[in-house]
Amino acid sequence: MxxxxxxxxxxxxxxxxxxxxxxxxxxxxxxxxxxxxxxxxxxxxxxxxxxxxxxxxxxxxxxxxxxxxxxxxxxxxxERARQGTPFWRSLKRMEQHHRRRITRRLEWARDIAAYVDRFIELPNVNLPNIEFNAECASEEDIERAAEQLRDHWKLGRVRIRNLAAVLEENGVILVHESVECPDMDAVSCWQGGRPFILSSAEVQSGPRATFNLAHELGHILLHAGVEVSSETLGQIEKQANRFAGAFLLPRETFSQEVLGTSVSYFKSLKQRWGVAIAAMAYRCKDLKIFNENQFSYLMRQMNAQRIRKIEPLDDAFPVEKPSLLAESLRMIVEKGVQTREQVEAALTLNLSDVEGLCGVPKGFLDLRVVSFVPRQR
CATH class of the missing domain: 1.10.260.40 (lambda repressor-like DNA-binding domains)
Structure with a gap:
């Protein structure tokens, strides 16, 4: 035609x-x-x-x-940017159509970040160059990598108050949205020379969400060149968990504060560190602060109190949400750098998708709402 x-x-x-x-x-x-x-x-x-x-x-x-x-x-x-393999938590449980859907969301986030970067200089990627061989790395290698990153970012050995903000300041692009997939808390990958993390808005626990970010940070730092397969997945997941624990709970300071094995005491530690009780228990086991009996005792207490899935104080810590893409998009539009029509034409995406990936309120870009006025009888 x-x-x-x-x-x-x-x-x-x-x-x-x-x-x-x-x-x-x-x-x-x-x-x-x-x-x-x-x-x-x-x-x-x-x-x-x-x-x-x-x-x-x-x-x-x-x-x-x-x-x-x-x-x-x-x-x-x-334009196809080079994309690394996303780090899925489970290749068996997560259905393929979910993986493909979320991979596309990550690609679109990359397109949006590249568009924003034309007008606002996004933070440079600021990660140390750490030599790490995932096939033969020791637990000590992972501990040192976490300490090296803390030193590089000048975080000391104290609690990290807002990990999402720290990541964005150092060039990691974060997306926080509903994923409608129970088998995915977060996923990360490198795209066009920049790391991206997409986290699930279904996660309501602040400590769990923070651990998810630290886990994905471990993948970004340690596993950029690793081929993810059913054979390697278990090993790199363990390494990312160990890294998250080491990064959030530094051994030289956290270990000095473990003065009891009761759930009650660990509630007080959770208030101080903002990390889940279960994650702290595993950290104590990793550092050999707890022997197997002490670890099992704490787990049994949690089971008896039915707090393994939903812990006390989970709602005391708000989920840390990204702001970089949202604030950048707001500035571009509200300062008149680009009109909403220009944003739509440049990205060629449904504006609702752009709003969701950036984290701006629904309707911020698409103002073409027809008011419904009921006919007067």
Whole structure:
């Protein structure tokens, strides 16, 4: 089909196959789900996504409606930045369509960060160069890596009050949004030379959320070149957990404050350090402050009090939320550097997706709301 323009026929743009697939995956749809919603065959979906055929205008309208992306999304080539492998906590439990959906969200976060960086200089990535061999690293290697990072960031050996802010100050891009996936608390990866962490808004415990950030920081620092597979996953997860404990609870100071083994005493430590009781118990075991019997005693106390999943004081610490992308976007729009229309045209994304990834209130970018006024009888 073509459009007549001043006597000359101008061909209509064709949707880019990769972008159809990207839009589908970003909504967590399998090819089978997609085919049912579009009322086409599974083979037709495969042909749309490989470029063997293009959807008709009627089907394209359905694709736009189902994926909630603007028409411009499908005809704009996307610059592909180099992306490292995301560090998933579980390759077996987490369904593939969830992994693909969240991977796409991370890619879009990278696009938004690159756009913002055109107008506002984002913090440089500030991580020490640590030699670490995941295959043969010792526990002492992990302890030293955590201490080296604290020294590099001049954090001393005291409690870190706002880890999210510390990460953003040092060039890590954070996204905090609902993931609708019970098997994922957080995920991280390197993209375009910068680390990204996406954390789940479903996590309501401040201490748990902080530990998740520290865990992902361990992956970013120690495992950038590691190939994640079912064979390596268990080892690198243990290393990231050990790093998180070492980073949040430094051995030279935390170990001096463990003066009891009761849940009551550990509640007081939780108030002081902002770390979950269970995580502190494992830290005590790692540092050999507790022997196996002492560790088991504390775990039994927690089981008896039914506080293993939801601990006391969980709600006393608010979940630390990122602010870098939100404040940068606000500044760009409110200072008139870019209009909302320019943001939409540059990113070619549904504005609700941009708002969610940046953490700005819903409706901040999309002001085209039609007021509903009931007819007076």
């Amino acid at each position: 073509s459009v007549v323009n001043g006597g000359a026929k101008k061909p209509l743009p064709k949707p880019i196959p990769d972008r159809i697939r990207e839009a589908r995956e970003a909504r967590g749809l399998t090819p089978e789900d997609f085919s049912e919603l579009l009322d086409v065959s599974r083979q037709a979906v495969a042909q749309f996504e490989t470029g063997q055929s293009s959807p008709s205008g009627e089907v394209m309208a359905k694709i736009i409606g189902v994926t909630a992306q603007p028409p411009l999304f499908f005809v704009t080539p996307r």
